[in-house]
Amino acid sequence: MSRRSELLRYLGARLALAPLMLWLISSLVFLLLRVAPGDPIDALLGPKAPAAARAALRHQLGLDQPLPVQYGHFLGDLLHGNLGVSQASKEPVTTIIQGSLPASLELGLVALLIAAVLGLAVGFSGIARPEGKVDLAGRLFGIGTYALPPFWAAMVVQLVFAVWLGWLPVGGRLPATVLPPEGTGFYLFDSLRAGNLQQLQGALRHLVLPASTLGLLLSGIFTNALRLNLRRALSSDYVEAARSRGLSETRVVLRHALPNALLPVLTITGITVASLIGGALLIEVTYSWPGIAFRLQEAIAQRDYPLVQGIVVVVAALVVLVTVVVDLLVALLDPRVRF
């Protein structure tokens, strides 16, 4: 079987399994939400609404129906691409997700960029003098940033740069005096497209702290991954062969060792992107970033069943998609990979 056929077969298998996985995940979430203690009626009406009002709302939301009937409705709607309506706001879940997912993606992508640049730069810098001071500092950086508790780190960064120094805003996506740009929900892109510098500047200023904090916390993964793989590559036979041909050390590192060392980093990037799609909850909460994780947390607190289910299904679908794409990229870039 040719490599291309293998790839297509692999892709087909992964895509065929995706609906099954999504069904399992959504069913599990449906069940867990109903088993978990707490009543959406309490969250909506408070604990002291009269029994008649509670019963009326329960009926209106369909929560008085037997569980199999509720599940049937949920699954039927899901098959038709209908994620339902939020119990709390009566807004379609799709609309809520469309409003908050771009915020998480924008934050995640910029944070990933910062993490990759910073992490790879630090990881690469130690290679010049292995076991030297820079290498040691790089290792410390890698372990330290990976081990930092996100909530604590975000709070400290917020206190120092926003509250004490007043350099940057404490939270949100835009200044209160600037209205959001129309369009995709990616404020940087939308404001650039509209040519609105005030919006762009506001969006950038609000993005700096959450993205830098998240980027810093993620950079350690890249540092350690690159450092380890680069050192392994530099001690391999093909690098020795390159050296024996008289190539300069810089050329050996940049042309021969680095591309191979970056392949596992691509896989790590994929995993990180997948985790960021679900949002960095603690970062979003600390910086009042109205992303998908923030909405999910609110929805869980309110026992907003359709919204929780909808967010989980969409995030799961995106994670599946990203992992498939990353696997394919790795396969395309590395001819040694077999399926």
Added chain:
Amino acid sequence: MGGISLLRACGGAVKLPRSLPAAALRQQARFLASLLASLLAAASLTSACAPPHPAGTLIVASKARIDSLDPAQASRSGQLQVLSALGDPLYAITADGAIEPRLAAGPPVLSADGLRARIPLRKGIQFHDGTPFDAAAMVFSLNRFMAIGTLGYQFSDRVKAVRASGPFEIELELKAPFSPLPRLLSAIFLTPVSPTAYRTHTDKPLNNRFVGTGPYRLSFFNGQQQRLTPFQEYWGARPANGGIDLVTLSNSTALLGALRSGEVDVLLASGLEIDHQQALHRDAATGRLREGSGPPLSIGFFSLLTDQPPLNNPLLRQALARSLDRATITERVSLGMRPPLRQLIPPSLAGSDPDAWPAYDPAAARALYRQAGYCNGKVFGLPLTFRSDIPSDRLLALTWQAQVRRDLGDCLDLQVSGMESTTAYDQLGKGALTLFFYDWIGDYPDPENFLTPLLGCEKVEANRCAKGNSALSGSFWSAPGLDAELLRSSRIDGPERERLLRAIQRRTAAAVPYLPVWLMAEQAWSGRRISAPQFDGSGRLRLDQLRRLPAAPATLAASPGGPEARR
């Protein structure tokens, strides 16, 4: 050494490469240094380029995310706060507690049997979309609220029908005489909306728009940000500012930092952690900020499960009532910002009885515990549940636990545990929580809205409430004739009503199904260059009264809600 070994282990057992030239190393160092310098420079530069506030507009921050501004969906304080600036109620409660007609032209005129109320409406009022406000619009809004309102039961439980009895007069047909009617009609969720704008939303909510009659128009809405601009054709006094930008910040530290750094002009206390409120309170006391408080309309109390052991023993409940040192607890937990409370009705309302519940008396408590068989080498272990997502609740529970250990450690042991709010409310109505702390604020300021939700009962079995509000509130307590007394208290008025309300409170206090602890008020803080926040009698911040002060040195003059008034 250990750290270095660990770091080496992280690198893996691989052959070390040869060194790169020193020039490459310097290049890497330069790259990192320039990256760091660029980030810091960008941060410094952008801080100088923060967009200025448009002239006269103010930024007000709170923790409340707002999903909908449809009055039919409004049930949370954040929604009600914004609606109070966008809409007008039929009646309003002033800061001193008086009722004044707003969209109504006068007080309701009741029929002889008290079952019909005619309300004249003010003329010459426009909705934000330019359509006129009249009786038909008011009837449309009230019927819509009864049909789809989250709090629709508040109105439909009392009102059978609404009709226009004239172009500018409506008639309410009541299910029973209801003396607090004007107070009910002061609820902002009953504010009228334009029938034209809501024509396609008669049976479903319109979340992201609001077309009412209030001093501000809604010119932008999303969950985290709302922009209010003054309504030029407003019938009443024009707002003192050029508009309000409302923003949501999701954590208490961010809110505190935003006010202190001047990023926002005014901050609402709702959702702020208690220690942050204390910090702001201190700032206000030293003149760095201005502070305003609304009327204290929220009560914090314990609910005691009276129909199951151990608290089905009245002796233990009475002992518990005398074991609570409110003065110490409120001082330790809230720095005195939440005054101690020994009744269920806030003191500003009719029927207030400040000493209804017994005061702290450890000697009397010990005697009662002894009478119940404890203290003599036998400690009464009592589980106490608090809402784990409310930091002040945890502090309160732990402080009371410590106070009891200090004063009555040989008799009572409070076994404290936390439970997330929504779960706890669910468990409360199922009789699963022996002693639970939470709070309550009425949807409109009237004693009826405090007593009935806690004591009302549909099915009474001796002193047990099998079904009704008392069961939902976790006490399951009632008494023969109590529900009839509650009903009567909502039909009569004046001194007779006050006497009855006090009698109901005394009767309840004797049985101790609840244990009031403290009183809470809405609070807000503003920067030095902004006027002191003021509240109306319903506990809403008067956004229309906020204004930027002239640049002259600010002196913190005493204001009705300012720190001087608090002292």
